[in-house]
Amino acid sequence: xxxxxFGLIIxxxxxxxxxxxxxxADDGPYLDQIAKGNExxxxxxxDAAARIYESLIAGGIQNGFLYYxxxxxxxxxxxxxxAVLNYxxxxxxxxxxxxxxxxxxxxxxxxxxxxDWRQPGxxxxxxxxxxxxxxxxHLRILLIANLVFWLSMVAWWYYxxxxxxxxxxVTLVLLITTVLSTGTYYYLLNHSKTGVVLVKSLDxxxxxxxxxxxxxxxxxxxxVFIKKKxxxxxxxxxxxxKKGWAPREFIGY
Amino acid sequence: xxxxxxTTSNLNKPIKSKIQKKIFPLxxxxxxxxxxPEVYSQDLGITASVDKTELSLQDSIKLSIxxxxxxxxxxxxxxxxxxxxxxxxxxxxxxxxxxRNMQASVTQTFxxxxxxxxxxVIGSVKTQFKGNTYATDPITVVVKKGAAVxxxxxxxxxxxxxxxxxxxxxEQVVFKIKLFRKIxxxxxxxxxxxxxxxKEDLGKGGEHNQVINGIQYRVYEQSVALFPTRPGVLxxxxxxxxxDVVYRDRPNIPTDPYSFFKNDPFFGSVPRSEHKVLRTDPIxxxxxxxxxxxxxxxxxxxxxxxxxxxxxxxQTVEVGDSATLTVKITGEGNIKDAAAPDLKLPEDFKIYPDxxxxxxxxxxxxxxxxxxxxxxLVPLQAGQMTLPSLxxxxxxxxxxxxxxxxxxxxxxxxxxSGKKEEFKMVRPNVSDEGxxxxxxxxxxxxxxxxxxxxxxxxxxxxxxxxxxxFLLGFIVPPLGFMFxxxxxxxxxxxxxxxxxxxxxxxxxxxxxxxxxxxxxxKNDPREFVKALSQIVREYIGNKLNLQGTxxxxxEVESKLREQRFMGDHAEATRRLLEKFEAFQFSSPxxxxxxxxxxxxESLTLLKKLEKQV
Numbered sequence: 017x018x019x020x021x022f023g024l025i026i027x028x029x030x031x032x033x034x035x036x037x038x039x040x041a042d043d044g045p046y047l048d049q050i051a052k053g054n055e056x057x058x059x060x061x062x063d064a065a066a067r068i069y070e071s072l073i074a075g076g077i078q079n080g081f082l083y084y085x086x087x088x089x090x091x092x093x094x095x096x097x098x099a100v101l102n103y104x105x106x107x108x109x110x111x112x113x114x115x116x117x118x119x120x121x122x123x124x125x126x127x128x129x130x131x132d133w134r135q136p137g138x139x140x141x142x143x144x145x146x147x148x149x150x151x152x153x154h155l156r157i158l159l160i161a162n163l164v165f166w167l168s169m170v171a172w173w174y175y176x177x178x179x180x181x182x183x184x185x186v187t188l189v190l191l192i193t194t195v196l197s198t199g200t201y202y203y204l205l206n207h208s209k210t211g212v213v214l215v216k217s218l219d220x221x222x223x224x225x226x227x228x229x230x231x232x233x234x235x236x237x238x239x240v241f242i243k244k245k246x247x248x249x250x251x252x253x254x255x256x257x258k259k260g261w262a263p264r265e266f267i268g269y
Numbered sequence: 270x271x272x273x274x275x276t277t278s279n280l281n282k283p284i285k286s287k288i289q290k291k292i293f294p295l296x297x298x299x300x301x302x303x304x305x306p307e308v309y310s311q312d313l314g315i316t317a318s319v320d321k322t323e324l325s326l327q328d329s330i331k332l333s334i335x336x337x338x339x340x341x342x343x344x345x346x347x348x349x350x351x352x353x354x355x356x357x358x359x360x361x362x363x364x365x366x367x368x369r370n371m372q373a374s375v376t377q378t379f380x381x382x383x384x385x386x387x388x389x390v391i392g393s394v395k396t397q398f399k400g401n402t403y404a405t406d407p408i409t410v411v412v413k414k415g416a417a418v419x420x421x422x423x424x425x426x427x428x429x430x431x432x433x434x435x436x437x438x439x440e441q442v443v444f445k446i447k448l449f450r451k452i453x454x455x456x457x458x459x460x461x462x463x464x465x466x467x468k469e470d471l472g473k474g475g476e477h478n479q480v481i482n483g484i485q486y487r488v489y490e491q492s493v494a495l496f497p498t499r500p501g502v503l504x505x506x507x508x509x510x511x512x513d514v515v516y517r518d519r520p521n522i523p524t525d526p527y528s529f530f531k532n533d534p535f536f537g538s539v540p541r542s543e544h545k546v547l548r549t550d551p552i553x554x555x556x557x558x559x560x561x562x563x564x565x566x567x568x569x570x571x572x573x574x575x576x577x578x579x580x581x582x583x584q585t586v587e588v589g590d591s592a593t594l595t596v597k598i599t600g601e602g603n604i605k606d607a608a609a610p611d612l613k614l615p616e617d618f619k620i621y622p623d624x625x626x627x628x629x630x631x632x633x634x635x636x637x638x639x640x641x642x643x644x645x646l647v648p649l650q651a652g653q654m655t656l657p658s659l660x661x662x663x664x665x666x667x668x669x670x671x672x673x674x675x676x677x678x679x680x681x682x683x684x685x686s687g688k689k690e691e692f693k694m695v696r697p698n699v700s701d702e703g704x705x706x707x708x709x710x711x712x713x714x715x716x717x718x719x720x721x722x723x724x725x726x727x728x729x730x731x732x733x734x735x736x737x738x739f740l741l742g743f744i745v746p747p748l749g750f751m752f753x754x755x756x757x758x759x760x761x762x763x764x765x766x767x768x769x770x771x772x773x774x775x776x777x778x779x780x781x782x783x784x785x786x787x788x789x790x791k792n793d794p795r796e797f798v799k800a801l802s803q804i805v806r807e808y809i810g811n812k813l814n815l816q817g818t819x820x821x822x823x824e825v826e827s828k829l830r831e832q833r834f835m836g837d838h839a840e841a842t843r844r845l846l847e848k849f850e851a852f853q854f855s856s857p858x859x860x861x862x863x864x865x866x867x868x869x870e871s872l873t874l875l876k877k878l879e880k881q882v
Binding site: 046047050057076077078079080081082084085088091109114115118119122123150151152158159162163165166167170173174 | 723
């Protein structure tokens with residue numbers, strides 16, 4: 017009975033922890049669309065390819081490679097702002113993809129402002145690994161840390177040795193750290209938005225009105241951090257602390 | 270209690286009045302101070318003074334700048350003091366009321382530590398106030414070398430040394446500073462300068478005890494790793510150690526009943542501190558150039574002991590895809606200076622070097638570490654490619670030989686690309702008008718191609734089903750722990766708590782024995798009932814943790830009642846046991862029907878007793 021329960025726990029955790037996203041028969045229609053988009057892209061019909069990728073995303077499909085291909089399609093059209101925006105979207109799903117990282121950095125190098133997309137912050141310094149995993153991976157790590165902690169608790173309960181006592185304390189610290197980093201990641205994912213300037217040049221105003229003072233200018237592809245949103249305006253902040261307001265339609269996020 | 274209370278109240282009265290008497294003028298003074306104008310007298314003045322005009326290199330000067338006529342310091346402009354290390358040691362202000370005239374002044378003090386001997390002029394200290402400039406008179410001070418500090422007659426002194434006085438260029442030497450002291454010292458600040466050497470920290474210093482000529486010293490030791498950057502006779506200048514020596518004046522009055530309080534800093538014995546500057550002797554090292562004999566042209570300049578490895582992220586890669594080549598150099602020595610290896614790859618590869626990663630560690634007093642170089646390799650042609658072995662040459666200072674660190678060649682299979690994007694060097698072109706054009710201009714750099722493997726395009730959203738699964742995966746382990754904990758505890762109790770295990774096993778054992786008794790088919794009814802009686806008695810003994818089975822029916826009833834069994838059950842048990850006894854001593858004509866009735870009765874009773882448990 018005990019072995020059965022243990023087996024069940026490990027099976028559930030690992031099945032959730034290690035299940036990689038795979039295509040199924042239901043995915044057939046949209047995969048055809050992706051293949052078609054790729055075909056158009058290969059034939060240098062970047063605009064048409066981008067439209068197909070966009071329609072899939074609008075239909076609810078969320079996939080890092082889809083955003084990556086869309087970024088490439090925009091880049092080929094010279095739309096650096098949209099390219100950077102979609103690379104940043106792709107990075108949420110593919111945080112360690114080298115090709116994506118290279119394309120994103122290259123696209124940013126091509127912008128006038130060349131602003132760093134990495135959002136600074138105390139949390140990111142403390143949980144330095146946070147940006148190297150996507151949400152699902154964070155949750156998987158959390159599950160494994162949770163399983164390891166409770167297994168060490170069982171072992172300690174059974175053996176009551178100093179070694180297992182130390183092991184459960186260490187795994188508890190590990191679990192707490194993982195909970196905090198996953199929670200922080202989830203919070204930042206939902207509350208801290210990165211935006212990209214989508215127009216050639218954009219005046220950043222002191223308040224939400226075009227008649228207000230222009231504080232500074234940003235160019236296409238500049239990466240900004242969105243602090244507040246109103247119906248028509250967004251408050252943006254740069255890594256160096258500069259703040260201002262921009263019309264919402266010109267900032268992609 | 271009443272007496273004590275009264276005494277306390279009486280004591281409070283004079284204390285309160287004393288406090289009020291003291292606080293009132295202080296409060297008035299404070300209010301006046303706040304309300305007072307910034308300048309109390311039109312005669313603003315500035316003066317500078319030093320505590321000594323002649324000093325040795327082991328001393329420091331206290332420079333006091335007093336600005337009178339102001340409440341707050343208007344800001345001082347110090348003259349350049351290149352021959353002194355200047356530290357601000359604090360600001361004090363004073364206000365005096367003499368004949369209803371308030372006079373205020375602010376004094377700012379500095380500690381000047383000479384860096385060399387000679388005669389120096391401390392120039393005018395200036396301040397600006399309401400458009401006027403006020404300046405102090407210059408002060409001349411003479412700095413003498415001072416007597417050498419002898420270990421025998423000093424309570425505090427410093428020494429320095431290096432591990433190797435004839436190192437090679439780039440070879441690590443350990444420079445060690447030791448502070449010997451017999452007295453208490455605080456606020457140690459060590460300054461070292463190393464022209465012609467590159468410095469690496471070897472961690473925090475440590476303290477230990479050392480006996481020199483029969484005198485025990487507390488020794489603070491700090492080491493740094495130095496790498497000479499050029500050959501020749503190089504001097505490591507004197508290290509300067511600044512510290513505050515603490516003297517505690519102990520009253521030599523053994524008969525004083527309050528000496529304990531006087532010695533205790535809490536009760537008023539304030540320690541006296543003196544600022545001291547110690548200098549170590551300069552050290553000369555004869556740095557040898559790299560040996561010319563056998564020196565290869567491509568010598569890396571690294572000196573120490575090193576290894577190099579190379580690994581490739583994938584062994585098979587498609588044309589246009591990337592594979593990461595990781596080259597790791599590890600070892601002891603000036604590994605920080607390691608340069609990126611020359612990959613010597615054919616033109617069929619595009620190479621994207623990454624920023625090198627450097628980790629430094631300290632083992633003992635040796636600087637070691639690893640430097641990792643990563644390259645994204647993008648093959649442009651299909652086929653089998655061999656990445657040639659990489660090497661670099663370093664100097665082994667112990668063997669005085671140039672050694673070659675080498676990696677193994679790596680074979681890479683490059684498969685033709687599927688339907689891949691044409692891999693060109695392009696960038697978006699922007700017209701002068703600012704409108705992006707559709708054409709591209711070849712400049713020599715490019716983005717990586719699109720991703721085409723369809724199976725990677727699965728929807729990565731966190732679906733509701735998966736969210737539940739994650740929740741389940743999070744909740745199940747603690748539930749499993751609770752179950753296991755209960756099970757383990759139960760097993761432990763069964764193992765070590767005899768009464769508990771007898772109680773828990775009683776019914777099972779009785780059932781087994783009854784089944785066996787039925788199947789044995791004993792012919793003699795009296796023997797049967799005897800065995801039946803034994804089983805029931807054993808059951809009761811196990812349940813109540815009684816030793817043996819030689820208890821009477823009355824005793825059993827009483828015990829069961831004590832254990833809060835229902836009165837009916839206790840009585841039924843007694844009656845059954847009495848029946849067993851009666852049957853065993855009855856006439857041998859008893860039949861099997863009676864025995865089977867007794868068996869049924871026993872089973873029913875055991876079930877009832879078990880249920881009640």
